[in-house]
Amino acid sequence: MADPPVTLKDVAARARVHPATASRALNPETRLLVREDTAQRVLDAAAELGYRPNTVARSLRTRRSHSVGVLIPDLNNPLFPPIVRGIEDRLAAAGYVALIGNTDGDAERERMLFEQMRARHVDGLVLATVHLGDPLLAESARADLPVVLMNRLAHDYSLPSVSVDNERGIRMAVAHLAGLGHTRIAHIAGPQEVSTGLARYRGFIAAMEAHGLAADPELIVTAKSFSIDEGLRCAQLLLTRDGGCTAVAAGNDMLAIGCYAALDEAGLSCPEDLSVIGFNDMPFIDRLRPPLSTIRFPHYQVGTEAAQLLLERIAGHTGPVKVLFLAPELVVRGSTAPPGGIAGAPPAAGPGRADQASGPAR
Amino acid sequence: MADPPVTLKDVAARARVHPATASRALNPETRLLVREDTAQRVLDAAAELGYRPNTVARSLRTRRSHSVGVLIPDLNNPLFPPIVRGIEDRLAAAGYVALIGNTDGDAERERMLFEQMRARHVDGLVLATVHLGDPLLAESARADLPVVLMNRLAHDYSLPSVSVDNERGIRMAVAHLAGLGHTRIAHIAGPQEVSTGLARYRGFIAAMEAHGLAADPELIVTAKSFSIDEGLRCAQLLLTRDGGCTAVAAGNDMLAIGCYAALDEAGLSCPEDLSVIGFNDMPFIDRLRPPLSTIRFPHYQVGTEAAQLLLERIAGHTGPVKVLFLAPELVVRGSTAPPGGIAGAPPAAGPGRADQASGPAR
DNA sequence: CAGTGGCAGGCAATCGTCTGCATTGGTGGA
DNA sequence: TCCACCAATGCAGACGATTGCCTGCCACTG
Numbered sequence: 001m002a003d004p005p006v007t008l009k010d011v012a013a014r015a016r017v018h019p020a021t022a023s024r025a026l027n028p029e030t031r032l033l034v035r036e037d038t039a040q041r042v043l044d045a046a047a048e049l050g051y052r053p054n055t056v057a058r059s060l061r062t063r064r065s066h067s068v069g070v071l072i073p074d075l076n077n078p079l080f081p082p083i084v085r086g087i088e089d090r091l092a093a094a095g096y097v098a099l100i101g102n103t104d105g106d107a108e109r110e111r112m113l114f115e116q117m118r119a120r121h122v123d124g125l126v127l128a129t130v131h132l133g134d135p136l137l138a139e140s141a142r143a144d145l146p147v148v149l150m151n152r153l154a155h156d157y158s159l160p161s162v163s164v165d166n167e168r169g170i171r172m173a174v175a176h177l178a179g180l181g182h183t184r185i186a187h188i189a190g191p192q193e194v195s196t197g198l199a200r201y202r203g204f205i206a207a208m209e210a211h212g213l214a215a216d217p218e219l220i221v222t223a224k225s226f227s228i229d230e231g232l233r234c235a236q237l238l239l240t241r242d243g244g245c246t247a248v249a250a251g252n253d254m255l256a257i258g259c260y261a262a263l264d265e266a267g268l269s270c271p272e273d274l275s276v277i278g279f280n281d282m283p284f285i286d287r288l289r290p291p292l293s294t295i296r297f298p299h300y301q302v303g304t305e306a307a308q309l310l311l312e313r314i315a316g317h318t319g320p321v322k323v324l325f326l327a328p329e330l331v332v333r334g335s336t337a338p339p340g341g342i343a344g345a346p347p348a349a350g351p352g353r354a355d356q357a358s359g360p361a362r
Numbered sequence: 363m364a365d366p367p368v369t370l371k372d373v374a375a376r377a378r379v380h381p382a383t384a385s386r387a388l389n390p391e392t393r394l395l396v397r398e399d400t401a402q403r404v405l406d407a408a409a410e411l412g413y414r415p416n417t418v419a420r421s422l423r424t425r426r427s428h429s430v431g432v433l434i435p436d437l438n439n440p441l442f443p444p445i446v447r448g449i450e451d452r453l454a455a456a457g458y459v460a461l462i463g464n465t466d467g468d469a470e471r472e473r474m475l476f477e478q479m480r481a482r483h484v485d486g487l488v489l490a491t492v493h494l495g496d497p498l499l500a501e502s503a504r505a506d507l508p509v510v511l512m513n514r515l516a517h518d519y520s521l522p523s524v525s526v527d528n529e530r531g532i533r534m535a536v537a538h539l540a541g542l543g544h545t546r547i548a549h550i551a552g553p554q555e556v557s558t559g560l561a562r563y564r565g566f567i568a569a570m571e572a573h574g575l576a577a578d579p580e581l582i583v584t585a586k587s588f589s590i591d592e593g594l595r596c597a598q599l600l601l602t603r604d605g606g607c608t609a610v611a612a613g614n615d616m617l618a619i620g621c622y623a624a625l626d627e628a629g630l631s632c633p634e635d636l637s638v639i640g641f642n643d644m645p646f647i648d649r650l651r652p653p654l655s656t657i658r659f660p661h662y663q664v665g666t667e668a669a670q671l672l673l674e675r676i677a678g679h680t681g682p683v684k685v686l687f688l689a690p691e692l693v694v695r696g697s698t699a700p701p702g703g704i705a706g707a708p709p710a711a712g713p714g715r716a717d718q719a720s721g722p723a724r
Numbered sequence: 725c726a727g728t729g730g731c732a733g734g735c736a737a738t739c740g741t742c743t744g745c746a747t748t749g750g751t752g753g754a
Numbered sequence: 755t756c757c758a759c760c761a762a763t764g765c766a767g768a769c770g771a772t773t774g775c776c777t778g779c780c781a782c783t784g
Contacts (some may be wrong), residue, residue: 003610052477052480052481054422054481055481055482055483055485056418056421056422056427056482056483057420057422060416060418060419060422067420074447075443075446075447076443076444076447076645077439078440078443078645078646080443081437081438081440081442081443082438084437084462085436085438085464088462088464089464092478097461097478097482098462099459099461100446100450100460100462102447116454116459118414118415119414119415120418120459121416121417168579213394257649260649283438284440284646287619287622287650288650288651318455
């Protein structure tokens with residue numbers, strides 16, 4: 001029943017050439033070593049037989065698996081699907097595939113996945129999970145395994161990476177709130193061990209100063225993780241602060257959702273009692289009520305760029321390390337308004353507006 | 363700089379045995395062919411050298427790639443990340459990895475991905491994309507490639523599959539609406555070429571009859587795809603119907619979101635003017651305002667079960683084909699209420715309730 | 725006419741692992 | 755004592771493709 005697979009030897013036999021010649025004819029890189037009519041004969045034979053090269057055998061010989069590992073915290077975090085698609089699409093165009101690993105923020109699991117990737121001889125890694133000074137980085141370097149960081153930064157710029165300009169993004173958020181008239185602006189910071197959390201925190205401080213506002217330490221709470229639960233906890237804390245605040249710049253959208261929950265529980269409403277702005281512009285975040293104002297960056301493109309950088313390293317480009325920053329963009333929706341509630345016109349429209357996150361290109 | 367990789371031969375040399383012996387000692391299946399102390403010596407040597415078997419070479423020899431292909435429409439559809447995680451987790455436990463392919467509902471793209479998977483010699487396929495009578499199925503059968511369907515059903519039950527009991531689910535939705543007192547209930551049906559869309563449509567008709575209600579053809583609209591846009595279009599259509607309706611059972615949550623958008627545009631509100639119930643209980647759907655009532659099924663488990671079924675087929679279990687149905691569950695939130703608006707107590711709480719979709723186990 | 729050079733294609737080794745078969749040495753039974 | 759048998763291990767040939775090297779062959783040149 002199962003047709004025996006067609007091998008290079010079969011193709012060669014049918015084209016009446018040596019397998020080596022068939023190999024060269026089939027490979028675009030080496031085709032010019034073969035006379036044109038011979039090559040054509042091989043190509044025809046391959047087509048007639050429905051020949052499909054065995055990637056496994058090829059990998060063994062060339063020591064290239066044409067696969068790369070991608071380590072992310074959790075695919076269920078809506079931030080990642082678009083990024084992963086970006087990676088996969090770019091890789092596919094180059095004949096590569098991605099092996100996805102979810103670490104769940106667990107260092108041990110991360111190491112296990114790393115080992116698995118190495119056992120499968122991936123040609124490179126995209127890491128969205130490393131903490132600053134992660135031992136995995138040293139190990140990859142020792143194994144000559146190309147690595148690209150995503151939404152993370154090597155503190156010494158020694159590794160290629162793709163991320164949004166976090167400082168600039170959070171500055172845009174603060175500027176927006178300050179522009180609406182807020183002065184008591186709180187910040188729910190992300191975990192400070194990851195560069196994203198740290199950069200946004202620093203950006204917040206800098207932006208407040210730039211606007212001549214005091215960054216009251218009472219109004220800065222640090223979340224242990226980028227999760228709804230932590231957002232809820234931190235927001236509850238903020239609501240108890242003396243002096244209060246009229247706006248919150250959350251470290252990311254998940255934390256902002258936590259704020260919504262805290263307001264709900266306290267019987268308060270957004271943006272009347274508290275303006276909230278997030279970061280990331282996750283898919284569907286525009287469907288919340290009120291639709292969340294946030295800082296958008298091109299998720300899909302983060303993926304494609306990361307893949308691109310990795311492919312370059314794999315191909316042996318040894319030039320200077322590229323550190324890519326993508327530009328953030330302020331998206332104003334309904335969750336931010338002047339302090340004390342809506343002054344004039346309603347601040348923003350609901351869903352259905354053109355500002356929805358657009359799907360990935362094809 | 364890069365350490366030369368440790369091979370089986372190195373391990374054998376260090377343990378002073380033949381590579382064949384080392385191979386047997388390392389493989390649990392064949393370890394009993396080797397004297398215990400010899401095996402131990404090999405194991406020690408392997409550990410000291412940090413030996414990691416080359417999966418590529420192993421695959422070539424054993425004709426098992428220990429990888430499976432997973433074809434889904436689009437990872438960006440929030441329904442899929444939990445399912446994919448389920449698949450990956452179950453596969454990882456068996457030493458397998460998943461190669462994800464997004465078809466975007468494009469048949470040509472689907473074929474291309476299928477070819478790619480075959481070229482990589484995947485040991486099996488999980489398909490969430492096939493249409494009824496898809497030629498890919500015949501081709502897989504011819505190649506002796508195990509296949510499992512997800513959220514799809516082979517009309518003749520000839521292939522293993524995992525899906526929710528759609529008829530039963532939609533019946534629960536209709537029963538809920540009827541129980542609230544609705545009689546003019548509309549249905550936005552999914553595409554009828556996919557078994558999910560068809561089954562829910564049929565279930566709707568049956569459920570209406572069972573409740574002694576007329577399934578007015580005017581109140582049944584068929585969407586071209588399971589998307590927000592189509593939901594919007596269909597809902598707009600429904601709002602123009604004479605006689606009107608007081609409730610909508612949407613073919614899935616995306617279509618339900620489309621209903622929300624249509625209501626927004628028409629200046630109507632949910633559930634006062636129209637009750638809406640979805641299907642799937644997508645992640646974050648409970649964060650909408652109002653939180654969507656819907657039919658939940660265990661996404662993560664769909665993934666694990668599909669992977670399990672596939673692993674069984676790969677292992678050569680040739681028993682009768684298993685067709686698995688998972689039980690749906692009604693989740694009542696704030697988008698459904700008695701006709702004519704809220705009668706008594708407010709129908710449901712907002713976010714923060716215990717009915718949030720729970721994360722994957724572990 | 726001999727020598728040189730270059731093109732096309734064949735030969736065979738190789739990648740790392742697995743596995744059917746042969747070989748060794750030892751044991752027990754007739 | 756001899757043989758059959760078993761357990762433990764060695765041997766070598768796959769698996770399928772790639773690639774360095776070599777061999778023809780032909781044309782051109784001096």
